[in-house]
Amino acid sequence: MPEVMLAGRTIPYVLVRNPRSRHVRMSLTPDGLRVSAPMRLPEHEIDRAVRSKERWLLRHHELLEPAVPDPLIDGQMLPFLDGELELGIRQAARGSVRLRAEEGRLAVAAPDTDAVRPLVERAYRQAARGWFGLMCDMYAQRMGVQFTSIGIRDPRTRWGSCSARGALSFSWRLMMAPERVAEYVVVHEMAHLVHLDHSPAFWNLVRRLSPDHDIDRVWLRDHGGWLSRAPGASARPPLT
Template sequence: MGRHTLHGNPPITVHLRRSTRARRLSLRVSRLDGRVSLTLPHFTPEDEGISFLQSKEGWLRKQLVGVRPIQQVQLGGTVPFRGEQLEIREGKGRGVATTQSAILIAPGRPVGAQLRAFFRTEARSALAAASDRYAAMLGRRYTRLTMRDTRSRWGSCTSDGGLMYSWRLILAPPEVLDYVAAHEVAHLAEMNHGPAFWNTVEQLCPDFAQHRRWLKLHGDTLHSVSFDD
């Protein structure tokens, strides 16, 4: 449907969506990145939804206290890549390139769209390499590898050997990305989270515990980066 802004200090952007299944107005705040969503039943007028939203502004601002602020990618700002904060600069080429301290984008094109596409490509390459390596160590094969922007999990493995990963893992330190690949590949041998599964993870990634801890402590920072232009 679009967006609505609640003016104040600070302003709050609310994403509006229609649902044929919803039976009542629903306001939700993501604890991962602070995204605010208002769901309206198909038959509810938009102005009624806005009135409902305004009546909940006090509650909404309380919910947003403590939520990590959104890091909007923009020229002159920074963005995490492989665990390092790189300055976003305008380059001279037609694509995205990196230096030791900066990420260079093509001029005249949306910043967020360029970086999102670049990170997805880099993530696929890194995760495919890690998955291939760990699968070879186990003597197992996976059937496919897909990239998504998931908010509830960093990866998954289906019963038929399909691997799925969040492309935002490319923003994390490389060893954290490798751990998630080891975790999902281990499911090719153990489709559970029992002792045998964790023994397999440790076999593939001996120091997995510290990388798992990093995701628990800092994973929300990866979701707080916004690539919306």
């Protein structure tokens, strides 16, 4: 994967050679930064073009910076797909966490405030394993495709990935996105089981499965920074 050094950080990107493109273009996708370039443009010129868009990249720096999250407090409402969870925190010598989605409660027992966030994350990761498992099974059946594994991760600049061997991975943070956005990322990555590129054929397949996915892409593009710091004090930005 090519990468560019910017403000002391290494930012990997997906490079796509496009016979119809005359300029270098950049976009943020669920897979991270994507650079589209003319067929024969030398790599050092692509690198220079990406650097020249430093301002644009830094405007999306939330996706690149380590997130500084707000403290979590007792009674706070946390986004959970299209629902919410009321966070209950009590002190206990040993940390534990319980997520009851049907009751809309996330109960954390923690020895101190620093222990709360990792426990909340643990509960979200566990919920993500279940939810992405169900969604991937459903789409595998619908699309007639197979995957080899599902990993739940926390990558800073991408929300999902699909390897050539059919290994899918998703960010647990998508459990805090609107449900349709998380589902779009599933569709996007599973469409890579058929097309390992972002070709017109790939996007046609995505459109068939998720006709209004522009709404989801715009939300991820505009609010990926919020998602990478969530859960925090600010409410989830709405879909537009």
